[in-house]
Amino acid sequence: MLDSTWHWKKTKQTIIHxxxxxxxxxxTI
Structure with missing residues (x-):
């Protein structure tokens, strides 16, 4: 449970980035 929450936050952060x-x-273009 905790691990999946961390994974979701990491994925969300990557998508935003x-x-x-x-x-x-x-x-720029």
Whole structure:
């Protein structure tokens, strides 16, 4: 249970980071 919660938070953080990178690259282009 605790492990899956940590995994979810990690995945969510990665998705947010990826989306931020995409937005940044679009602004740069």
């Amino acid at each position: 990826f989306r931020n990178r995409v937005c940044t690259s679009k602004l």
